Amino acid sequence: MKNIYIIGVGLIGGSLGLDIKKHDPKVKIFGIDHNENHLDEALQLNVIDAKATYEDLKNADLVILSIPVDAAVVEITKVLDLVSDNTLVMDVGSTKSEICKVVDGHPKRRNFLAAHPIAGTEFSGPKAAILGLFQNKTNIICEVEKTAFKLQEKALQLFMDLGMRIRYMNPEAHDIHIAYVSHLSHISSFMLGKTVIDKERNERDIFDMAGSGFASTVRLAKSSPEMWTPIFKQNKVNVLETLDEYIVNLKKFRDLIYDDDFDSIYLEMKNTNHIKEILNGIQ
Amino acid sequence: MKNIYIIGVGLIGGSLGLDIKKHDPKVKIFGIDHNENHLDEALQLNVIDAKATYEDLKNADLVILSIPVDAAVVEITKVLDLVSDNTLVMDVGSTKSEICKVVDGHPKRRNFLAAHPIAGTEFSGPKAAILGLFQNKTNIICEVEKTAFKLQEKALQLFMDLGMRIRYMNPEAHDIHIAYVSHLSHISSFMLGKTVIDKERNERDIFDMAGSGFASTVRLAKSSPEMWTPIFKQNKVNVLETLDEYIVNLKKFRDLIYDDDFDSIYLEMKNTNHIKEILNGIQ
Numbered sequence: 001m002k003n004i005y006i007i008g009v010g011l012i013g014g015s016l017g018l019d020i021k022k023h024d025p026k027v028k029i030f031g032i033d034h035n036e037n038h039l040d041e042a043l044q045l046n047v048i049d050a051k052a053t054y055e056d057l058k059n060a061d062l063v064i065l066s067i068p069v070d071a072a073v074v075e076i077t078k079v080l081d082l083v084s085d086n087t088l089v090m091d092v093g094s095t096k097s098e099i100c101k102v103v104d105g106h107p108k109r110r111n112f113l114a115a116h117p118i119a120g121t122e123f124s125g126p127k128a129a130i131l132g133l134f135q136n137k138t139n140i141i142c143e144v145e146k147t148a149f150k151l152q153e154k155a156l157q158l159f160m161d162l163g164m165r166i167r168y169m170n171p172e173a174h175d176i177h178i179a180y181v182s183h184l185s186h187i188s189s190f191m192l193g194k195t196v197i198d199k200e201r202n203e204r205d206i207f208d209m210a211g212s213g214f215a216s217t218v219r220l221a222k223s224s225p226e227m228w229t230p231i232f233k234q235n236k237v238n239v240l241e242t243l244d245e246y247i248v249n250l251k252k253f254r255d256l257i258y259d260d261d262f263d264s265i266y267l268e269m270k271n272t273n274h275i276k277e278i279l280n281g282i283q
Numbered sequence: 284m285k286n287i288y289i290i291g292v293g294l295i296g297g298s299l300g301l302d303i304k305k306h307d308p309k310v311k312i313f314g315i316d317h318n319e320n321h322l323d324e325a326l327q328l329n330v331i332d333a334k335a336t337y338e339d340l341k342n343a344d345l346v347i348l349s350i351p352v353d354a355a356v357v358e359i360t361k362v363l364d365l366v367s368d369n370t371l372v373m374d375v376g377s378t379k380s381e382i383c384k385v386v387d388g389h390p391k392r393r394n395f396l397a398a399h400p401i402a403g404t405e406f407s408g409p410k411a412a413i414l415g416l417f418q419n420k421t422n423i424i425c426e427v428e429k430t431a432f433k434l435q436e437k438a439l440q441l442f443m444d445l446g447m448r449i450r451y452m453n454p455e456a457h458d459i460h461i462a463y464v465s466h467l468s469h470i471s472s473f474m475l476g477k478t479v480i481d482k483e484r485n486e487r488d489i490f491d492m493a494g495s496g497f498a499s500t501v502r503l504a505k506s507s508p509e510m511w512t513p514i515f516k517q518n519k520v521n522v523l524e525t526l527d528e529y530i531v532n533l534k535k536f537r538d539l540i541y542d543d544d545f546d547s548i549y550l551e552m553k554n555t556n557h558i559k560e561i562l563n564g565i566q
Contacts, residue, residue: 118492118493118494119494119495120494120495120496121495122496137494138491138492138494140492165491167491167492174492177483177489177492178492180478180479180482180483180489181479181483181489181490181492181493181494181497182492182493182494182496182497184475184478184479185475185496185497185499185500185501186496187533187536188471188475188500188533189500190536190551190552190555191529191532191533191536192467192468192471192529193555193558194532194551194554194555195463195467195525195528195529195532196463196464196467197555197557197558197561198528198532199463199525199528200460200463200464206460206463206464207464207561208421208448208450209401209421209423209450209457209460209461209464209465210401210464210465210561210562211401211402211403211420211421211464211465212402212403212404213403213405213465213468213469213502213503214464214465214468215562216468216499216500216502216503217468217471217472217499217500217502217503218468218558218562219496219499219500219562220496220499220500221552221555221556221558222556222558222559222562223552225548225549225550225552225553225556226549228552229545229548229549229552230545232540232545232548233540233543233545233548236540236543239540240537240540240541242478242482243533243536243537243540244537245478245481245482246474246475246478246533247530247533247534247537249474249477249478249481250470250471250474250526250529250530250533251530253470253473253474253526254523254526254527254530257515257516257519257522257523257526258523260516260519262512262513262515262516265508265512265515265516266508266509266512267508268473268477269473269504269506269508269511269512270508271477272473272476272477272480272504273504273505273508274480275476275480275501275504275505276505278480278490278493279490279493279498279501279502279505
């Protein structure tokens with residue numbers, strides 16, 4: 001692959017650019033972004049080699065679509081319309097059902113690979129791009145059988161070069177499970193941040209009392225609303241299910257405290273402690 | 284100070300022992316613990332120099348009470364009964380109202396200092412003790428005016444030696460604010476862990492999908508139920524207040540998603556994003 005086009009030069013797109021360039025300095029990375037400042041920043045930071053437009057996509061060996069998921073489902077068909085028969089097009093969004101539905105039946109469906117690298121930070125934009133972000137991270141691929149065999153091979157080689165572990169999953173399973181292990185965490189974090197900010201609005205010094213535990217639980221509340229609003233919209237049904245269960249569990253815990261049933265409070269926490277073993281290997 | 288007695292040689296007590304010893308190798312650190320294994324471990328790890336019992340407390344220059352808060356309110360009067368007139372006794376618990384009430388009127392009230400170093404990790408026991416844990420951390424001191432002036436001085440010198448920033452606060456204000464910036468985070472984390480574990484009980488591979496964001500929000504769910512149950516019990520009123528507000532906020536967010544009001548979802552997140560500035564300086 002010589003010519004790689006990244007549409008959306010933010011945290012994920014930018015980090016992919018950096019890693020690909022590091023692995024093969026001969027590739028040329030082109031950036032496309034509706035935010036001209038981001039493109040300039042990406043150029044300055046050597047995240048991309050040059051700016052480009054959709055008209056250039058016909059020259060692409062690989063197109064990476066790394067934009068918010070509501071924009072992705074609109075742009076993907078435009079991109080597929082423009083690329084050559086040998087171009088691999090992949091998205092990296094946090095929801096997979098809708099984009100797989102949108103491309104279904106497209107004449108260039110076999111040029112598309114639906115991917116979700118489970119990597120990132122709470123920051124965004126080209127400045128947030130990090131070299132080595134994908135090392136040892138999981139990359140979930142959906143409907144791999146619908147991608148042309150030769151392009152599958154190219155994609156897998158790329159993911160291997162970047163140090164990722166591959167998991168295959170259907171888009172519906174991806175969206176329900178990711179609601180639990182990612183989307184819910186963002187909501188819990190945002191609402192925790194809101195609850196504390198609302199309470200402590202007039203007491204600025206109070207945050208002096210916050211320690212690393214608080215920082216850890218509200219870290220995701222720094223995330224980009226531009227990226228997360230469309231995720232919650234596209235994955236509405238699954239997100240509502242997880243959120244309802246979370247609220248029920250919190251309500252139960254609240255009632256146990258209210259009823260002075262601290263033996264049960266102890267057990268609730270003890271039974272959840274084995275998250276330790278589950279978390280081994282993450283981070 | 285020559286002879287320092289640490290009652291409860293866990294994460295906080297053990298870390299204090301390590302730091303004090305590092306700063307002044309001539310002090311002798313004695314450990315008291317109802318868990319004999321912890322005492323042995325603490326000795327092996329050089330967290331303490333020797334084991335001791337309550338009978339030895341008459342020789343203490345400083346006693347640090349670092350045990351769960353329900354035990355602390357029982358032990359504190361026993362300890363004060365046993366120490367000499369010149370001994371400084373401090374607790375380091377995460378609730379301050381009840382212990383301040385318990386010691387009020389005790390003949391040796393002036394020997395006691397109520398402290399809460401905002402430091403720690405999700406781990407526990409002497410193995411969790413870390414050198415330098417308190418560097419640049421906040422230490423909240425309650426009712427400082429009730430401690431003998433000479434002992435206040437000793438305590439402040441110690442905290443300065445360990446690199447801590449001091450904040451003074453009354454016990455009631457401490458307990459309400461710490462419910463927001465610490466206790467609530469633990470509940471949100473435990474219930475997030477529970478929600479995901481319950482859902483994914485039969486799908487072990489699913490945790491492959493979890494990334495660093497999930498790990499960060501559920502980190503506190505590894506915390507010790509032995510320590511946290513009594514905290515929620517002692518700070519019940521404040522914890523219920525924070526938890527009720529958190530549940531209301533989650534429920535509102537849930538209803539906005541349900542009603543497809545994604546403009547408001549966007550605003551809720553945007554308004555909480557300034558947690559970024561608040562978190563600067565923590566961690």
